Amino acid sequence: MAFAAFASTDAVVTKPARRASTVALVMLLPGILYMLLFFLTPLISLVITSFQAELPGGDIGDYVPGLQWQNYVDSASEYLPHILRAFGYALVATVFALVISYPIAYFIGVKARRWPLLQSLMLTLVIAPFFISFLLRTLAWKQILSDESPVVLALKAVAILPADGHLTGTPFAVIFGLTYNFIPFMTLPLYTTLERLDIRFLEAGNDLYASPATTFLKVTVPLSMPGIISGTLLTFIPAAGDYINASRDFLGSSKTAMLGNAIEANFLTLQNYPVAAALSIILMAVILILVGVYVRRSGTEDLL
Amino acid sequence: MAAMGTFAEAGADLEFIDISKRFPGFTAIENLNLTIPAGSFFALLGPSGCGKTTTLRLVAGLEEPSAGRILIGGTDVTQTKSFQRPVNTVFQSYALFPHMTVLENVAFGLRRRKIDDPLGKAHEALRLVELDHVAARRPAQLSGGQQQRVALARAIVNRPALLLLDEPLGALDLKLRRQMQLELKSIQTEIGLTFLHVTHDQEEAMTMADIVAVMNKGEIEQMGAPEQLYELPRTAFVANFLGQSNLFTGPVTGSTADAITVDISGRGIVVPRTRAQRHAGEVTIGVRPEKLLLHIEAPTADAGINVLGPGRVTDVSFSGVSTSYIVQIPGLGAVTVFAQNMVFGPVVNEGAEVWVSWTVDHGFGLEDEPAPGSRFPSDSSTNAIAVQRRADLETELEGA
Known part of the structure; x- marks a missing residue:
């Protein structure tokens, strides 16, 4: 609005700017088209599906457009345990991944700074699991944790696990699988912030009577907050929607099924598309709200 | 603690x-x-x-x-x-x-x-x-x-x-x-x-x-x-790091109870004994540039004054409070003179023939073994060190 006052005199100046914005628009066009086609269209279609009503007297999987708010109420109440498990498991797995990844990232990013070769080697090791398919890795863990595996036999032998105990199919196995699978997503963002951590701040902390532990809590952790935030988001969001680890074919059982498994079953097996779509939208909405509150609460804008 | x-x-x-x-x-x-x-x-x-x-x-x-x-x-x-x-x-x-x-x-x-x-x-x-x-x-x-x-x-x-x-x-x-x-x-x-x-x-x-x-x-x-430290630097490094100094090297040719005479390319320069760290052999003596006076005619000989010259002014740079002259004296090299910018005193241009003089009490004698050559190279000036450090850093960066 304020520019309007100068429009007549600044005509010469604004012209190149307008041309630049046209160029920018042209360059953004493929991205915008892509988003319209592959994000917005499916999203709208999902929303429409979630309101569909059953076709009276129709086959399984026959639905007509409608405005069935009841879909949401029904699916939320029926699958409440799945919803709670999804966010509960994801939260626990995120905490474990953070606790495991932070020392790794700290070592690579801070302690190993003097040896770039060691740094790159360790980073490669962090990423190395990605060279093998996600499914294969999870299947491998199923083997390792299965009832006849040396791990389980050993745990039974030392009576940590009762004689009739299992590992697969338990919440432990599911959270273990989630933690394992998302550790690289936690480690890499943590590494990038810790790698830039200025050691002089730690020296200043030490100089100002803070013990190494206090310096860590009061200086290192707040300064690595951007990494902690992005790492936890990159772990929590996909973990909450994950349906591989908790699946009966992998590390879970029907008692550990998460929201993702419920969506999968409704879409592919039960062909109850409205419920599946409603659950998807619930998942999306809850994640959006949680993440919004989390980012706002952690006050990362000061560090950016 | x-x-x-x-x-x-x-x-x-x-x-x-x-x-x-x-x-x-x-x-x-x-x-x-x-x-x-x-x-x-x-x-x-x-x-x-x-x-x-x-x-x-x-x-x-x-x-x-x-x-x-x-x-x-x-x-x-x-x-x-x-x-x-x-x-x-x-x-x-x-x-x-x-x-x-x-x-x-x-x-x-x-x-x-x-x-x-x-x-x-x-x-x-x-x-x-x-x-x-x-x-x-x-x-x-x-x-x-x-x-x-x-x-x-x-x-x-x-x-x-x-x-x-x-x-x-x-x-x-x-x-x-x-x-x-x-x-x-x-x-x-x-x-x-x-x-x-x-x-x-x-x-x-x-x-x-x-x-x-x-x-x-x-x-x-x-x-x-x-x-x-400024008045009586003991080493060439201090003399040049703390302010600037004109340093000359020569053998001690005479010595009295309270002064020594050093032969600086044919001229006898007197330094008080208490202000000199070494009293025999080859010694390096110095004087601060602001203690030097410029003369456009050979000053009359005086026991209390050291004179060097004639030399030629090769550089004049004005810095507000003072003007810095660089005088090339044959057999001695460059001598720096800081002159206060007052209304009196000679103002000379590049190429002028000048003499420099200073009161005997302002000279000092260093403790260092004189370096080869008649004059210390000015490689310990802040500027030279900075240039050297940069060169070192560049080679280090290239090596990395």
Whole structure:
């Protein structure tokens, strides 16, 4: 609005700017088209599906457009345990991944700074699991944790696990699988912030009577907050929607099924598309709200 | 060491006993013995890479000495961890915590030591540096000079027995720098703490410090009051690092009870015996450029005056207060003369034939073994060192 006052005199100046914005628009066009086609269209279609009503007297999987708010109420109440498990498991797995990844990232990013070769080697090791398919890795863990595996036999032998105990199919196995699978997503963002951590701040902390532990809590952790935030988001969001680890074919059982498994079953097996779509939208909405509150609460804008 | 809940009563003295610090590949400090008296403003002056910052880090406990002991107020702190030493540092980079407000930065040390009313004391310290009005801001929102003052407040609020200053004024512009120098000095006088100030700026060291130690290659070349160091430098390094000097080398040809005569390319130059470190053989003598007078005619011989010349003016540069002349004297090389810009006195142009003279009392004789050649090459001037350091750094970067 304020520019309007100068429009007549600044005509010469604004012209190149307008041309630049046209160029920018042209360059953004493929991205915008892509988003319209592959994000917005499916999203709208999902929303429409979630309101569909059953076709009276129709086959399984026959639905007509409608405005069935009841879909949401029904699916939320029926699958409440799945919803709670999804966010509960994801939260626990995120905490474990953070606790495991932070020392790794700290070592690579801070302690190993003097040896770039060691740094790159360790980073490669962090990423190395990605060279093998996600499914294969999870299947491998199923083997390792299965009832006849040396791990389980050993745990039974030392009576940590009762004689009739299992590992697969338990919440432990599911959270273990989630933690394992998302550790690289936690480690890499943590590494990038810790790698830039200025050691002089730690020296200043030490100089100002803070013990190494206090310096860590009061200086290192707040300064690595951007990494902690992005790492936890990159772990929590996909973990909450994950349906591989908790699946009966992998590390879970029907008692550990998460929201993702419920969506999968409704879409592919039960062909109850409205419920599946409603659950998807619930998942999306809850994640959006949680993440919004989390980012706002952690006050990362000061560090950016 | 840093007793919880209490402040240091007064500054403590600092003692280095046979301190050495070796890093893989080079020795930063060799056998340093040094005592810094309590309550003094002590400046450690030297070019980059001379070991002065390492010395400071040893005191702060951020580095461990390879050998020797460090005593603060008579207590051995060599094995004491950094956070337990009664020492605070104003870092060259300030190292203000970016995630805290200015006030929290200043209160940080107080909170760690569980001192009563940390925020009140932090406000007080900020008032001392005249920055209480920005207490709620983040360090990134302050200017360089303000950040520097916050760093200072953050250190002095703890009333350390010893305050370490690591080139804290390096990033400031000249005017702010002068102002901060005066402020630092007045704060030191006011609170009576021991200040150990590391700098490569000779002017800063001389204006602020009670005692200046000139450091070179991990050793202290000379130590004393600024005037004493300037008037009577003992080595060529000190003579050229602390201000500028004209140095000449020649054999001692005559000596009386209170003076020696040195033959400088055929002319007898007289230096008082008390101002010369060596009294026989080849010696290097010097005189400060501002002590020299320019003459456009050969001055009449006088027992109290040394004369060199004739020479030719090869460069005249005007710097406001004074004009600097470079005079090429055959057989001697370049002699620098600073002349006050007053209405009287000769004003000469390039190419003029001139003589230079100085009062015998202004000359000094150095302790160094004279270097080969009639005159010391000026490779120890700050400028030459800076150029050398840059060249070294470039080769290092290329090698990396």
